[in-house]
Each structure stands twice: as structure tokens, then as C-alpha cells.
Amino acid sequence: MKLIPYGKQSIDEDDIKAVVQVLQSDWLTTGPKVAEFEEAFARHVGSKYAVAVSSGTAALHASMYALGISPGDEVVVTPMTFAASANCIVFQGGVPVFADVNHDTLLIDPEQVENKITSKTKAIIAVDYTGQPCDYDVLKDIAHRHGFFLVADACHSLGATYKGKNVGTHADLNAFSFHPVKHITTGEGGMITTDSPDLAEKMRTFRNHGITTDHRQREAQGSWFYEMVDLGYNYRLTDFQCSLGMSQLKKLPLWIDRRHEIAYRYDVAFRDIPQIKPLSVSNEVFHAYHLYVIRLNLNGTHMDRDMVFHSLREEGIGVNVHYIPVHLHPFYRNRYGTRLGLCPIAEKAYKHILSLPIHPTMSEQMIDEVIQKVKKVISI
Ligand SMILES: Cc1ncc(COP(=O)(O)O)c(C=O)c1O
Numbered sequence: 001m002k003l004i005p006y007g008k009q010s011i012d013e014d015d016i017k018a019v020v021q022v023l024q025s026d027w028l029t030t031g032p033k034v035a036e037f038e039e040a041f042a043r044h045v046g047s048k049y050a051v052a053v054s055s056g057t058a059a060l061h062a063s064m065y066a067l068g069i070s071p072g073d074e075v076v077v078t079p080m081t082f083a084a085s086a087n088c089i090v091f092q093g094g095v096p097v098f099a100d101v102n103h104d105t106l107l108i109d110p111e112q113v114e115n116k117i118t119s120k121t122k123a124i125i126a127v128d129y130t131g132q133p134c135d136y137d138v139l140k141d142i143a144h145r146h147g148f149f150l151v152a153d154a155c156h157s158l159g160a161t162y163k164g165k166n167v168g169t170h171a172d173l174n175a176f177s178f179h180p181v182k183h184i185t186t187g188e189g190g191m192i193t194t195d196s197p198d199l200a201e202k203m204r205t206f207r208n209h210g211i212t213t214d215h216r217q218r219e220a221q222g223s224w225f226y227e228m229v230d231l232g233y234n235y236r237l238t239d240f241q242c243s244l245g246m247s248q249l250k251k252l253p254l255w256i257d258r259r260h261e262i263a264y265r266y267d268v269a270f271r272d273i274p275q276i277k278p279l280s281v282s283n284e285v286f287h288a289y290h291l292y293v294i295r296l297n298l299n300g301t302h303m304d305r306d307m308v309f310h311s312l313r314e315e316g317i318g319v320n321v322h323y324i325p326v327h328l329h330p331f332y333r334n335r336y337g338t339r340l341g342l343c344p345i346a347e348k349a350y351k352h353i354l355s356l357p358i359h360p361t362m363s364e365q366m367i368d369e370v371i372q373k374v375k376k377v378i379s380i
Helices: 013-023 032-045 056-066 084-091 110-116 136-145 197-206 215-221 239-249 252-270 305-314 330-336 344-350 364-377
Strands: 049-053 074-077 095-098 121-127 149-153 173-177 190-194 276-278 292-296 353-356
Touching (some): 032 049, 056 173
Antiparallel strands (some): 049 190, 276 292
16 A cells, blocks of 8 residues: 655656756756855845755754864754754764753743753754744844854744744754755755855855865866865765756745645644644744644543554555654663653653644645544544
């Protein structure tokens, strides 16, 4: 049986043409499409700069590098996220400090963030979990009051707004992912937006081995000379990926509308079912609905979340669980001694959450099927 996946890319003929055109050109990587995509993305979001990299993980790593995170520095991060949001701190030798989430939204709780700040804190990473922007004004105020930076892990929230302004313009650095399940895709890929020319420049060097010029710039100058000024990585995004990204970006507004239509169908269908509770959405945000997460209240039934998960999978619904709280992964337990009880709200929520399929290629029939199977499995 073919599952209805929880997320999926949308690729059309224009996307394919955009990639093929670049494959037939002279530059497969470090060519003109990289700057074109960066400019288009910065314009779309409303930021001054955008730096393209090879994944969302690379975007987060470049952010930590640009902020100078080094061994012993602490960075406050949410546990309710994909591991990469915390791993990027570890890549730089920093220490992730987990601050618990708000019970209703499962977004990082600013009060908990304040409680975790020490003299070693150098940054906060706020994750727009499911596509709902965090309370940026409050988090930015905390970070700037203490003299450090706010990073937005916006890998779920391209297309969202907070207080009427696009995600990508609120934090000092904003990291995006173009993995196929995200809002737009380049296969693998990522971007960081910022208004700081210095931070943008640092990240451009970092994605290119720590070398200040790239191959095309040297060719234009007729020079072979280059210097590596710091330790960097090969985190470059290819030209054909950038071309695909530009083609995808044009369709983003339509896709966000479709995600809203699907979310609304689910909201209405589950509104009066006490066993199902969607996460709260603040009226200060426009949600990007990367994920549609429900919280199951199965008290007094013989079921738990895992049983519902397996039954829905058997029914052909590709439900998923986002996320195992990061501090509970064996790596974090072993290296940092993080334990159950550190973030009780996230830990409790984890046992009850389930992500339903949501992506722009879903037909009305698929949405009906998800609703009907969810109702059937929880026996309503
Ligand atoms: C919140 C979050 N941060 C970071 C990442 C990493 O992005 P990528 O898979 O492009 O490296 C993901 C990807 O799933 C994510 O969901």
C-alpha cells in the first residue's frame, strides 16, 4: 500500500527546465546562479543579505561560526526540534543549554530562556516549530539586553510572518532548509538571511573552506592566488540547485495558501473531537504550516500515541512524530548528562504528538482520507 506521506516536494516542468538549462551551461557550481538565487531570496524575505549553503544544517553551522561560538560557550536552544538545531552548537565546541517550551504552542518559552542564561551564554537559537514563528520581539529583547545574538532556525517557517513582517527579517541570523519536505526544495540546500554585511561575509568565506575568493572570481581576475584565512567547509550550493530554488520560490505563496487550506480542513474536522487537540496558534503570526501537529488526549481509552501511529500507518496514512526531545538522544545524554526531567513540558508533549500529512500536492480526496482514517482509528 502506498502511504500518503507527511511531506513531499512539488516539481513541475518549469523546475525541470530551470535545472536542465544550468546543466547545459558552463557553470555547475560557483557560477552566476548562486548570487541570483541569493538576491531573489533576500528580496522575497525582505532582508539585506542572503547566503546560500548546502543544507539547513550548514546554514545553522555557518551561523554559529559567524557569531564566533567557540569551546565552552553556551547557546540556549529548544529541545522540541530536529537534532541539527543543537548539533550546530556542538560542531563549534559550544554547549547546548535546553530551555523548555510553552505548553500550548511547543515553542521555546522566553521565561525558561531567561532562567538558563549564564555568563557563558553567547546566543539563543529559536526554532519556529511546525512553521509558527516564535515570539521574536521578546526573544530579541532578551538576547540584546544581555549583549548576545538571536538566531532563528526558520527551517519550518519560510513564508510565515510575525507581527506582519516576514520570517527571515526578525533575528540577527535566520536559517532556512530546502530539503524536499520543506516549503521549497533544492534537493538538499539552505540559506541564511541577515542585515549584517560582516556576518554575511564571514558565512560566505566559511562555506568556501575559509577561502576569501571563489573559483569564478579568480578566473575573472586572471589569477590563481588565494588564501585560506580560517578553517571552513565545502558548504556550497550548486548552480543547478540555485536555479531550481529560484523556480520554486515563485510558487511559494500559492503553496502556503494550499497549506492553509489543508490546515483549515483539519481544524474544522477535528474541532469537536475531545481526543484531538491541534497546537495553539498566536494571532500575531501567519503560520507557514510545514507540519500539522495534533496532540492526542487518550485518557480513559485503551490506546496510546504509538498505537494510533501504527494503526494509521497500516491504514496508509504516513503520520510521523516531530520530535523526540533533543536532550533525550543518547549522544546528548552521554556527552552532556542531559536527562528525563530537564524539560518536562517538551517530554510530556512528545508522548502525545502526531504529525498529519500536509503538503501542496495533496488532493481533496487525500485530505478526506486522512480525516476519515484518523476518526476511524480513534473510534469516533
Ligand atoms: C528545525 C530544523 N532545523 C534544521 C534542519 C536541518 O535542515 P537540513 O535537513 O536541510 O540540513 C531541519 C531539517 O529537517 C529542521 O527541521
